[in-house]
Amino acid sequence: MSIMRNLLNIIVIILCGCLYSCCTEGARQTKSGEVCSHTIQVSSLFPSSSPCLVSSKAPNTKSSLRVVHRHSTCSHLSSGRATTNPDHDEILRLDQARVDSINYKISKDRVRPMKSTDVPAKNWGSGPGTYIVTIGIGTPKHDLSLLFDTGSDLTWTQCQPCVGGHCYSQNEPLFNPSLSSSYSNVSCSSPVCDLLEKQELNGGCSASICGYKTSYLDNDATSGFLAKEKFTLTSSDVFDGVNFGCGNHNEAKHMKEVAGILGLGPGELSFPSQTAKTFNKIFSYCLPSSASNFAGHLTFGSAGISKSVKYTPVSSESSHRLNIVGITVCDKQLEIPSTVFSTSSAVIDSGTMITRLPSIAYSALESAFKEKMSIYKITSASEILETCYDFSGLKTVTIPKIAFSFGGGTIVELDPKGILYPIKISQVCFAFARNNKDTDATIFGNVQQQTLQVVYDGAAKRIGFAPNGCT
Structure with missing residues (x-):
């Protein structure tokens, strides 16, 4: 009986320790705000016949x-x-x-080198x-x-x-x-x-x-x-x-x-x-x-603009240029030197799909993302997409939240579908690409804009973002 009592006491101590650890972790999450990840259905990444x-x-x-x-x-x-x-x-x-x-x-x-016959x-x-x-x-x-x-x-x-x-x-x-x-x-x-x-x-x-x-x-x-x-x-x-x-x-x-x-x-x-x-x-x-x-x-005029829209200034008469100042993963600011984004132009573009980042910024983002995705199987890259995963046999996946910080204090959290680019279930890729040169433009592409309401106010020279713009 004494042996059983001792065993029960040990189990109780272990359980109490686990509960304390869980409660402490829960308190940290509550104190820091929302949970910093998305759990999504793998099937939701692929087109349906609905x-x-x-x-x-x-x-x-x-x-x-x-x-x-x-x-x-x-x-x-x-x-x-x-x-x-x-x-x-x-x-x-x-x-x-x-x-x-x-x-x-x-x-x-x-x-690329231009031939004499190229226009x-x-x-x-x-x-x-x-x-x-x-x-x-x-x-x-x-x-x-x-x-x-x-x-x-x-x-x-x-x-x-x-x-x-x-x-x-x-x-x-x-x-x-x-x-x-x-x-x-x-x-x-x-x-x-x-x-x-x-x-x-x-x-x-x-x-x-x-x-x-x-x-x-x-x-x-x-x-x-x-x-x-x-x-x-x-x-x-x-x-x-x-x-x-x-x-x-x-x-x-x-x-x-x-x-x-x-x-x-x-x-x-x-x-x-x-x-x-x-x-x-x-x-x-x-x-x-x-x-x-x-x-x-696509709506012309100010009708239907969300009350939660947050604006950032734009510049240039020839393109919609933004000031990107930082990126966070799971609410943690990445250590990217302030000069990285200021070295080249940054634009928002409806026709570019995959967001392009300076190499230093891309490496920091990719490293933080891969750390949070370490439980998933990595598979072969695809063209410009360096990091891809095999989600075969999985019903759900959990991915970290990613947000961009723009000039004027505007922070834009990406939708989960703005983080992954699905090619096939055995090849779902991180939807960002590395620039070839430090002087190449940083481009905020349309995959990352998905589901956001994006507002272009040309008269005030600003662009705004609000979540849940489609549904």
Whole structure:
């Protein structure tokens, strides 16, 4: 009996010690705030065949457009079904081509040697073409699917007739300006044509008609006429005389059946600048993930902006530039020298998928992430993504919270889907990439923007972020 009593006493002591340890740990978590990790269903990282749902957070306003991820069940380009087995290697290569174009534009330092026959890139590359909206152009209205792009100013679409058959396949019929009563060309003497020269988009003159031309480092290119046309967001929200590029010579094989680009950059030719009298250069969006069966939204004007939005100042007349000051993992600030982010430009971009970081910052973030993910099996890398995991056989995974700190004291916590990039269940990758050079731009990409409400206030020169912007 005494032996049993002693054994019971030992067990009680051990249990009390464990309970004390747990309570102490719990107290530390309570004292420091929320638990610093996300536990998510592995299946939620991959597209489902569920019907597309309208975002409950989409503002009930005439100026709000539906945004779809091209690989989701919401995309009409995939016939209402989630796209299966997208070519991720090609997607990531196109993403890198866009990054190369951004660095070319910002630094004027070509990322790759240019041959004498190459046309210098004058705009940001089209990239993998992730997010799409539908805009009505012309009279009668002709609905067209356009990539929306915060890195481009000029809106353009393919137009008939195609010179020498140089138009790529798109989902809707090509826009025919001869069938629109509201179409007109812009003359070479117009001040608007001078804006093309300023932005290095001038394509010369033909019969006194202003032409545009631009090419990209991903070998896509478009050229045609600068024109004015009626643009319809909804039946009650129509804009006359919007300047756009009517492209009749297009080599854009990476556009993937979309008709062109809706330019949301800060320049004078962008759609927000041309509609500034109505919307005061304000627009917001929420980007759904590829796995989501929700459509996001692109909203012009101040309607529906969250009360919890936090703003950070932006600079530059040519791109949406941010001031990144730090990164935290599990509420712990990473030890990144303050000069790392100030050495090069930092931009936010809707067309770049994977966030690019200076090598020192990437190494610090990757190391902290891998430490928290040590229980999971590491697998082979994929293109630009260095750290990948095999989640085969797992129903849930627990990942650390990651947040970015921007100028002005704004802290943005990433959604779990903004931390991982799923290729297949046996290869789910850390969704960040390392810059090749210290002078390359830091880019806050669209994977990291997913599910956030992102607000562009051009008049006040600031960008805001709020959580849970889509659902």
